[in-house]
Amino acid sequence: MNYALISKIPLFHSVEEKELVKIFSELNIFETRFEKEVLLALQDEPCNRLIILLTGSVKAEMIDSLGRVIKVEDVFAPNPLAILFLFGKNNRFPVQIIARENVSALVISKQSILRMLGMNQVLLKNYLDISAEFAWRLSQKLHFMSFRTIRQKLSMYILKLSKEVQSDEVELDKTKSDLAEYFGVARPSLERELSLMQQEGLISVEKKKIKIKNKNKFNKLTLV
Amino acid sequence: MNYALISKIPLFHSVEEKELVKIFSELNIFETRFEKEVLLALQDEPCNRLIILLTGSVKAEMIDSLGRVIKVEDVFAPNPLAILFLFGKNNRFPVQIIARENVSALVISKQSILRMLGMNQVLLKNYLDISAEFAWRLSQKLHFMSFRTIRQKLSMYILKLSKEVQSDEVELDKTKSDLAEYFGVARPSLERELSLMQQEGLISVEKKKIKIKNKNKFNKLTLV
DNA sequence: CTAAATCTGTCACAAATGTTACACTTAGAT
DNA sequence: ATCTAAGTGTAACATTTGTGACAGATTTAG
Numbered sequence: 001m002n003y004a005l006i007s008k009i010p011l012f013h014s015v016e017e018k019e020l021v022k023i024f025s026e027l028n029i030f031e032t033r034f035e036k037e038v039l040l041a042l043q044d045e046p047c048n049r050l051i052i053l054l055t056g057s058v059k060a061e062m063i064d065s066l067g068r069v070i071k072v073e074d075v076f077a078p079n080p081l082a083i084l085f086l087f088g089k090n091n092r093f094p095v096q097i098i099a100r101e102n103v104s105a106l107v108i109s110k111q112s113i114l115r116m117l118g119m120n121q122v123l124l125k126n127y128l129d130i131s132a133e134f135a136w137r138l139s140q141k142l143h144f145m146s147f148r149t150i151r152q153k154l155s156m157y158i159l160k161l162s163k164e165v166q167s168d169e170v171e172l173d174k175t176k177s178d179l180a181e182y183f184g185v186a187r188p189s190l191e192r193e194l195s196l197m198q199q200e201g202l203i204s205v206e207k208k209k210i211k212i213k214n215k216n217k218f219n220k221l222t223l224v
Numbered sequence: 225m226n227y228a229l230i231s232k233i234p235l236f237h238s239v240e241e242k243e244l245v246k247i248f249s250e251l252n253i254f255e256t257r258f259e260k261e262v263l264l265a266l267q268d269e270p271c272n273r274l275i276i277l278l279t280g281s282v283k284a285e286m287i288d289s290l291g292r293v294i295k296v297e298d299v300f301a302p303n304p305l306a307i308l309f310l311f312g313k314n315n316r317f318p319v320q321i322i323a324r325e326n327v328s329a330l331v332i333s334k335q336s337i338l339r340m341l342g343m344n345q346v347l348l349k350n351y352l353d354i355s356a357e358f359a360w361r362l363s364q365k366l367h368f369m370s371f372r373t374i375r376q377k378l379s380m381y382i383l384k385l386s387k388e389v390q391s392d393e394v395e396l397d398k399t400k401s402d403l404a405e406y407f408g409v410a411r412p413s414l415e416r417e418l419s420l421m422q423q424e425g426l427i428s429v430e431k432k433k434i435k436i437k438n439k440n441k442f443n444k445l446t447l448v
Numbered sequence: 449c450t451a452a453a454t455c456t457g458t459c460a461c462a463a464a465t466g467t468t469a470c471a472c473t474t475a476g477a478t
Numbered sequence: 479a480t481c482t483a484a485g486t487g488t489a490a491c492a493t494t495t496g497t498g499a500c501a502g503a504t505t506t507a508g
Contacts, residue, residue: 094367125311125338131308
């Protein structure tokens, strides 16, 4: 077991090495390798283990009732997979998970996770923090989806970025295609809205750089 | 402390009474009362305590930048408030919380929650299960929002109900107004879609009872 | 049991969004 | 350096959805 690598995993941050050694010796924790294109988990399969990527990345896909594949997201090391779906009554993978490249990962059974969290307070807090981060992202996304118009979603998004950078000039952290997907709208619709907002003098757009030109009007847009 | 009441709280399910006594004596746990209309938490206030309703109910509201109030949801005893937002970097209440009636509640500091979960495995599992349930509901809702058309959302929703009841005849578990809000669409638009689907012979609607008449066609609707 | 509040069903019209298509640019791979 | 895939910008048109308004039904509170 490579403890240098393991201590980089958020779940094990700040846990002392001798504690780690103890935990790994007492519990069933395996390092497993998955070749590119291999399935790590099936959609709707019971989620009874936590998979934490050590190296590489995977893609999460949804399969609809006609068998068509819808891309959901990519996950990179050192993140865990589906941590929010490990417990509860509905503990099934909501998506299928496929290796995008050769991947190594820790696989820890649900039982072992429970024991592990009981053994070490730092680990427990890490686990709760990580779960909360994922939940927060979910709720953020829901928040965006709940705005009626594309303009509202866009202005909220830009405003949020603008607050983070403390500037009226922001750089999108996704491609416009991805942003459209994130909002759940068609890409040309998003582009059109950006053009309109530029024509109206609210913003100026150049590639991924967006500048807020009329902050007053702009703020009013974010009202529901 | 009323242990009969406390053992009904999901978080304390199946925890032995003597364990509960020990936990409550060692940790800072308060039973607090809130009168009707009193604020239990401010929007954006740091979420550094877990509030578990013992009796009564509260409403969660969002405030937009003009100060207007948007109702989000109601929470009833014996549920906890904002359990997903207690940890993580962004541990703030996403909504303000107001008592809808006279309320009594357990208030447990974040620190005490951490210690408590380390003390008892059953409690730990309960906590993780409860969190997972909330996360699951979030992701379900997100799933519905991500369907493009109202018809798709509706047919997914009806199909899900139909699977639960194992019957082609289902009864909506929300008012149509609530359902429209849940989907994030306008109420008349939802009604119109129901009417159209009825006209097309896909379903029959009578008040809250919906019968799937053409399961073949119906299944095709849920494809993305 | 009555009054008030909420929910329902429906409309005509306005507004927003999706679709499809095409040309062009940029970034990444070999 | 060239080729290829991904991303961008835009347009005309079709479709879906929202809005505001109203009357009637149903539920809840007093």
